[in-house]
Amino acid sequence: MTRQEPIAAVAERYPHLTQQDAEVAVKLILDAVAAAISTGAGVEIRGFGTFKLKEVGARTGRNPKTGEAVAVPATVKTYFKAGKELREGVGR
Known part of the structure; x- marks a missing residue:
């Protein structure tokens, strides 16, 4: 959409x-x-869902090509959780 x-x-x-x-x-x-x-x-729209920010901590990842350890910094991500009416309307 x-x-x-x-x-x-x-x-x-x-x-x-x-x-x-x-x-x-x-x-x-x-x-x-x-x-x-x-x-x-946070933003809550009743019947639709909730938007929030979530902090994702720093971690050690791997380069898939070489297998070398790579430091992945902490980030903040937008998170959406569908409300009950939306989930039921979608059929899940």
């Missing part, structure tokens, strides 16, 4: 909104979610 699909869905569902209004609405929501996640706050 691309960004244009939810914009088209909002514009279709709310015909009093122009395509540009729908685009602004979707962009504001996505920007708000991204801003909250970037500050370290």
Whole structure:
């Protein structure tokens, strides 16, 4: 799904909104979610899921070609956990 699909869905569902209004609405929501996640706050959208940041500690990995040990630094990754309604809707 691309960004244009939810914009088209909002514009279709709310015909009093122009395509540009729908685009602004979707962009504001996505920007708000991204801003909250970037500050370290979790974002919970009931029925859809939860976005969080998870710290992944430093570790020692292996170069698959040579087998040499390689230091992998600690990172912070975005984690998404699907909500119950989304999981049930997908059928898993």
